[in-house]
Amino acid sequence: MTDRDERPSGSLPKVLVNAWKLYRSLVKTAQQPRTPTGAVVSPGGASNPEEAARLLTGAWIVIGASLVWRGARAVGRVFLTRPAEPGSQAAAAGGQTEEDKVRTGKWLMLGALLSWKLGKSLAKRTAETFLEEPAEGTAPPRDSAARAELPAPGEKREPASPTDSGSAGWEALRASAAAVGHTVEKVLAEATPVEDLPSTGREADRNLDREKGVNLERRHGWGTVLAGFASLAGLAGGIAFVVNFWTGGSNEALGGSLALFLLAFGVALVLWAHWLTAHKVAVEPRERVSSPLPEQKGAALEFTSGASDIQRRRLLVGMAAAGMGVVGAVVISLIRSLGFPPYRALDTDVWKRGQRLMTVDGIPVSADALAPGGMIVVFPENSVGSEKTQTVLVRVRQDLVRLPAARSSWAPGGNLAYSRICTHAGCSVGMYEANSHLLMCPCHQSTFNVLNGAQPTGGPAARALPQLPLYVDADGHLRAAGGFSDYPGPGFWGMPS
């Protein structure tokens, strides 16, 4: 991956001069006798011969690749640049036409690119060979380079790395490297030893396979076969899904093939984990979950000493509190616009005196439309089909009605009308059992006796269904003699009692 953003604007000569300076200093360091303690620091930032050698390799790669790339690009540019005047260009280019020139330029660019790639890989291979066997016992303290750069007192510099921009030499190398990609960094990274990192303890993990004497050859054999089969089944499932999809397969076929695809891959992965991966157990100490006391105190101190830089702290706190209050008011205002006051909407009387009772199809209901034992759903004539006004009309034998005295005239001809919204949780009280004269709500099985004003007789409902007083008009149609006797629907705080 090349790094286009970091390409420096430096001209080719500048890059070459930098690289040459670096090269000289590195050669100097590389020629020092190899001793573990007597670290010599060159201007290039290398602290010992090994590091210098690594840098040297990098420098060679950079210089070579940079030369090839930059040179080729310069040549290519000459050929690809269109002349200002079309008339004079044929002579200037030695009889070549515009198209010829462009083509030559392209080939040159391509050639340069290829030779750069080739050079890069050759240089890398050389570097790897060169750096394969570092001399033993020569590893210096990692921060010797940084120490030599005289860091500020108290400042702890970490070991130099290709991506640090600590020294001038590294900077030059990095700039040159960036001009041609990350070649140097990659080579250096590969050649950097990791011995001085603290251990993670992985190598000390218990190997259960070895402890139990598991026949690994056998397990790996079976694991390979089974995981292979599972993977194949998964592939087959995936292909089956695609085929099913494009041929309009059924839901079962689609789901089944998708399931096969996913399940088989899941099985394969689990097999891989259990039969084709070493079984190891790590035992590690747990860190304390709370911070050590000094860290706690340090954090508190950091806060207070920072806070002491603020003037007028009480004012700030007061202002913040006031601001919070205002924010709260703003938020509450915004929330207020989400709804409207509930009580007016909940209190609306849905039936008006004189309204005819209509079926869901909008046909007025006459007093003898129902036989005793019958039941239909009715609405006021101006809101047929509405949720809030739904009313159930039943007819019973007149002599069975046991309404309170105040309601004696509400059921002309044994026609009884009640709100159809359950007073428990608001479902439609849609079932009627004519033999027992019970209305039943299908949601929680509350039952209401239509004979005595729809008082609840069973189930969780506590309040009677509101009754609608009726009268028969001159045409024999049923009309409301007023609103519901009570508030219809489930109860709430502030409901009219």
Add this chain to the structure above:
Amino acid sequence: MMGEGLARWVDSRVRLAKFVRKALNHVFPDHWSFMLGEIALYSFVILVITGTYLAMFFHGSSARVIYHGTYRPLDGVSMSAAYQSVLHLSFDVPAGLLIRQMHHWAADIFIGAILAHLARIFFTAAYRRPRELNWIIGLTLLVLALANGFLGYSVCDDLLSGAGLRIGYAILLSIPVIGPWITFLALGGTVPSDTTVPRLYALHIFLVPALIALLIGAHLAILWRQLHTNYPGPKRTDKTIVGARLWPSYTLKSLGLFFLVFGVVAALGGLLQIDPVWIYGPYNPVAILPGAQPDWYLGWVEGAMRLFPGVNLWLGHYLIPEVFFPGFLFPFLVFVFLYSWPFVEKYLSFDFATHHVLRLPRQQPWITAFGCAVAVLMLVLLVAGGDDVVALAENGNVVQIRTLLRILVFVAPVVTGAVVYSICRWANRKSSPVAEERSAAEVLSHEEPTTQPQ
């Protein structure tokens, strides 16, 4: 190598190598019961994937339309645009029904896995210090998951979910003092109205999932920081962790589990029908649907609503309706109890120490018995939530069955508790006293100081 180059490119900008090295070595204890939370996590991933797909087709609108689509039985029927888009998704979009059913099944598995995970934590006392915070976050995730499940099937605007929504509205409305205002602010008016589906939809696909994702992140970060608990066993003390490393063992297993969960969801979505809204028909306030139940995870609330006697409480002129007690107060108290449990348990067992080794269920007979009693109570309520269906299936009388359940709701938990307590004591006697002593000695010798220096 491309991967290496990419890694170096990223590292040279954000310096990750040290963290990655540490992360790859992270130790995870190995036990089947530790996968329950992972199943929940992966179900959520599946929910996000399938849900995004569904959102491409769903119309979160209550606008009335007349249906003239592929599904002939509903031709010419008036319905909401939301319900129409669900029909379109189910019948006309290739694999649309599969994705929709997978989404619903994944939601069920999500909540089921959370509940199983919760039970595992409870019965092994994994909520003890220092894990109280993750207990609270986990419970909040459960609340959000339950809420989003309800919102999710409600936005389809079919007859079944419409009935559920009416009940939910009645419960919300029943809250003393603030109920009506809260309901109207949340839903923009009565239910059903034009604002109902858009409100639910915005909550379902944005606010609640965002909160869930955020809390899952916090849940995992805390788990990562505190390291997982261990079951008791050799070398497992409060000062050590025993398990497999993240790379490669745990990674392979966990990735395998993800595919398995996804595969099971695909199989269910393809082979087992769920929430066939076209059979219920569009929501119509005048129509009724006998035998209606909520999704199983809300069955306990439904059951409580059916068993609770019809008691109105009038405070002067102000009413606390009967649905408030079983529909709101009861679930509220259940969650208050759950949230406070780790803090209550500290005082009951007088144990304020940090614990990383789990207790086996039998080692805490009172708690195990109590937990089983609560679980059985929930089961009885779940059955009560479908008592009309039970009555139909058994040719019984719903009134008789309800009476029986009203007795069972008190008796069954007590009996279960007593039986479980005896089993725990028996199991403790059975287990080798030598092993018991050794593990006790081990735990004691590594006990952390009960109070931290302040």
